[in-house]
Amino acid sequence: MKGICGKLLEIDLTSGKTKDSPIPGGMMEKYLGGRGLGARLLFDSLPPKTDPLSPENVLIFLTGPLTGSMVTGSSKFVVVTKSPLTHGWCDSYSSGRIAVELKKAGYDGMVIRGRSNYPCYLRIDDRGVEVREADWIWGRDSFETERMLKEMEKDPSVGVSSIGPAGEKLARFACINSDLYRQAGRGGVGAVMGSKRLKAIVVKGTKGAGLHDRTRLVELNRESYRRSQKSQVAQARKKYGTPLTLNITHAGGILPTKNFQFGTWEKALEKIDSVGVHKSFKSHKPCLSCFVPCSLVTEVAEGRYKGISVEGPEYETLGMFGSNLLIDSLPVIIQANILCDRLGLDTISAGNVIGFVMECFERGFLSAGDTEGKEIRFGDGEAALAAVEMIAYRRGFGDILAEGVKAASQRIGKESSRFAMHVKGLEFPAYEPRGAFGSGLSYAVSPRGACHRRAWPPAKEILGDYPPFTTEGKAEMIKDLYDQNCVLHSLLVCDMPAKFIPLSLDDYSNYLQAVTGESFSTDDFLNIAGRIETLIRMINLREGFSREDDTLPHRTLFEPLPDGPAKGQFIGLENLNRMIDDYYACRGWDSRGVPTEATLGKYDLSGDAPKG
Amino acid sequence: MRVLVNLFGTEVRLRQEVCLDLPSPALKDILRALKDQYGGPLEKFMKADLSAAEGCTILVNGRNIGSLGPEETEIQDGDEITFTVLAAGG
Numbered sequence: 001m002k003g004i005c006g007k008l009l010e011i012d013l014t015s016g017k018t019k020d021s022p023i024p025g026g027m028m029e030k031y032l033g034g035r036g037l038g039a040r041l042l043f044d045s046l047p048p049k050t051d052p053l054s055p056e057n058v059l060i061f062l063t064g065p066l067t068g069s070m071v072t073g074s075s076k077f078v079v080v081t082k083s084p085l086t087h088g089w090c091d092s093y094s095s096g097r098i099a100v101e102l103k104k105a106g107y108d109g110m111v112i113r114g115r116s117n118y119p120c121y122l123r124i125d126d127r128g129v130e131v132r133e134a135d136w137i138w139g140r141d142s143f144e145t146e147r148m149l150k151e152m153e154k155d156p157s158v159g160v161s162s163i164g165p166a167g168e169k170l171a172r173f174a175c176i177n178s179d180l181y182r183q184a185g186r187g188g189v190g191a192v193m194g195s196k197r198l199k200a201i202v203v204k205g206t207k208g209a210g211l212h213d214r215t216r217l218v219e220l221n222r223e224s225y226r227r228s229q230k231s232q233v234a235q236a237r238k239k240y241g242t243p244l245t246l247n248i249t250h251a252g253g254i255l256p257t258k259n260f261q262f263g264t265w266e267k268a269l270e271k272i273d274s275v276g277v278h279k280s281f282k283s284h285k286p287c288l289s290c291f292v293p294c295s296l297v298t299e300v301a302e303g304r305y306k307g308i309s310v311e312g313p314e315y316e317t318l319g320m321f322g323s324n325l326l327i328d329s330l331p332v333i334i335q336a337n338i339l340c341d342r343l344g345l346d347t348i349s350a351g352n353v354i355g356f357v358m359e360c361f362e363r364g365f366l367s368a369g370d371t372e373g374k375e376i377r378f379g380d381g382e383a384a385l386a387a388v389e390m391i392a393y394r395r396g397f398g399d400i401l402a403e404g405v406k407a408a409s410q411r412i413g414k415e416s417s418r419f420a421m422h423v424k425g426l427e428f429p430a431y432e433p434r435g436a437f438g439s440g441l442s443y444a445v446s447p448r449g450a451c452h453r454r455a456w457p458p459a460k461e462i463l464g465d466y467p468p469f470t471t472e473g474k475a476e477m478i479k480d481l482y483d484q485n486c487v488l489h490s491l492l493v494c495d496m497p498a499k500f501i502p503l504s505l506d507d508y509s510n511y512l513q514a515v516t517g518e519s520f521s522t523d524d525f526l527n528i529a530g531r532i533e534t535l536i537r538m539i540n541l542r543e544g545f546s547r548e549d550d551t552l553p554h555r556t557l558f559e560p561l562p563d564g565p566a567k568g569q570f571i572g573l574e575n576l577n578r579m580i581d582d583y584y585a586c587r588g589w590d591s592r593g594v595p596t597e598a599t600l601g602k603y604d605l606s607g608d609a610p611k612g
Numbered sequence: 613m614r615v616l617v618n619l620f621g622t623e624v625r626l627r628q629e630v631c632l633d634l635p636s637p638a639l640k641d642i643l644r645a646l647k648d649q650y651g652g653p654l655e656k657f658m659k660a661d662l663s664a665a666e667g668c669t670i671l672v673n674g675r676n677i678g679s680l681g682p683e684e685t686e687i688q689d690g691d692e693i694t695f696t697v698l699a700a701g702g
Contacts, residue, residue, distance in 0.1 A: 231667055232621055232622065232656060232667045232697045233667045233697045233698050233700075235622050236620070236621045236697045236699055239622055242702035243702075244620060244624070244697075244699045245701065246702075247624065248620060248696060248699060251618060251674045251692070251694045251696070252671070252675075253674050273624075274620070274624050275624050275626065278624075315701075315702025316702055319702075430702065435674075452701075453701075456700050456701050458700075459698065459700050462676065463671075463676060463696065463698050463700075464669070464676060464679075465676050466679060467679045495701070496700070499698075499700040500698075500699070564674065565673050566674075
């Protein structure tokens with residue numbers, strides 16, 4: 001079959017042994033690739049109750065059948081592992097040249113096990129893989145690491161993914177960086193890579209998986225391009241990038257403000273929103289194989305941070321380091337973005353954890369004596385930047401914060417868990433769920449913890465005509481959104497062009513047919529998504545998760561939002577339970593969230609049911 | 613009546629204050645008056661029949677007019693009306 005290589009690269013860093021491993025027939029038909037294949041591989045290869053930072057955990061990099069195919073938004077890969085933050089399923093996505101190069105080198109992905117006796121990096125090409133010594137780059141930040149490896153290769157076009165000091169220090173929300181500014185950010189995949197003493201992966205391929213019908217693919221891409229040129233959404237996205245979302249979440253009252261205490265922040269407007277960011281606009285930057293360059297490069301024009309530049313900041317960073325910390329200085333946010341990228345931290349979790357600390361200071365739960373004399377208070381940008389470094393290097397109190405907001409709140413106690421904003425240990429991203437109840441359900445039932453990429457409910461509850469403060473129909477809404485993104489994340493393409501060009505699953509069916517020659521209907525896709533989400537549920541159940549873990553923080557459940565369009569709203573336990581009951585029923589899971597026998601049979605997963 | 617108008621599209625305008633002379637506070641009358649008085653910038657967001665253009669939506673105080681009921685909704689002095697493209701994600 002064209003479009004896929006049919007093999008994985010397996011690497012055991014303990015023994016140094018590597019091998020090519022064929023992907024069993026029928027996998028694409030049942031799981032597509034990306035998230036779906038990752039679910040199958042993790043279920044089959046991860047010993048239950050494995051310590052995520054032990055050699056026994058597996059770190060899986062996967063592409064999908066559309067990766068490297070010229071389909072817009074297809075330079076993506078996913079990292080699948082057991083999360084050191086949640087101790088459950090983790091899938092973390094990134095753009096990056098490495099995805100395309102891996103495919104060109106003849107691999108659909110790689111499965112990394114064990115722990116090297118020495119800092120190492122992987123060098124992969126058409127001939128296979130070498131495990132190389134990495135003492136000379138260990139301790140370097142991600143930008144330096146990528147630059148040094150490209151210089152060593154004497155080839156700026158190699159794909160490089162690396163971890164920064166945060167990953168080396170096993171900060172539990174460390175990310176994996178690619179192409180400088182692209183991150184597999186969520187869930188601590190960088191810490192898992194660091195636990196294996198794997199500093200970087202360098203890939204250069206020359207072949208590829210071929211295309212079934214190049215002419216048809218070019219036609220489809222031309223049509224998508226034409227549509228994007230006519231689409232107001234795509235053109236607005238191209239001009240303003242994701243910062244436009246901040247205007248929408250502010251208008252809808254779901255902008256996280258002051259550690260999710262409020263849902264609006266007037267000071268954000270024209271400073272850290274689309275207007276503010278556009279004032280620092282320098283250039284557009286598309287991902288490889290995408291014709292809608294929705295990422296903006298910004299540069300600070302004056303002041304203390306004059307001259308610094310970043311690809312971003314994206315909405316999540318503006319929300320989590322801006323309104324959530326009451327920081328209205330775009331230069332400080334840009335500097336925080338650069339620091340997190342260089343040191344290898346997820347900006348979402350970092351902003352969330354620092355917001356939590358700021359609230360602890362505000363409430364008197366922490367004082368300067370706890371944090372090496374440094375007060376970390378709302379609005380203090382320099383304190384936030386110092387906290388980023390403390391976390392990345394696990395210095396002083398940063399050692400506690402590097403464990404994530406859940407663990408930090410358990411350590412601090414004093415009812416701080418009430419405002420530790422996470423689900424299953426993964427920190428909330430930049431959407432306040434009290435202003436759109438579907439977001440609350442989406443966070444609660446997400447297998448990787450509070451996640452904004454499995455579904456984007458504001459499309460329905462703020463921009464669409466679903467009433468935001470009700471529970472009716474929300475389970476079906478979230479299931480549909482989950483399943484659509486599950487297909488995209490398995491194919492594996494960026495879910496953004498689908499929304500702003502827009503492209504339907506039928507369009508992706510056409511793309512897949514052109515690339516592989518295989519025909520899938522939208523119903524086929526959605527059935528596969530149901531199988532994948534059910535298998536991921538089984539992974540978490542096997543790890544000891546239960547319905548009790550599908551919940552929300554005290555603040556979201558019980559504290560009325562004090563401002564904005566959602567003033568007075570809170571989700572409440574009864575509402576949450578009703579939505580979860582409905583969601584499980586939609587999925588064919590019982591009231592405990594356990595897939596029924598009929599559901600397992602429907603998805604051909606009966607053989608994976610727990611024995612006895 | 614005074615309303616605040618936001619435009620989130622290929623051009624972003626925030627909190628533009630518009631004073632309207634209205635026959636009634638009904639949303640449809642407000643939208644018609646805005647189209648007449650505010651003119652050009654709204655053309656990308658609103659069709660001739662006052663419904664949202666393709667890829668766009670209209671919010672009143674952060675709520676989609678589809679979930680409010682466009683026929684019944686009445687606008688108060690100082691309300692915020694947002695015309696936005698369906699930008700998604702971040």
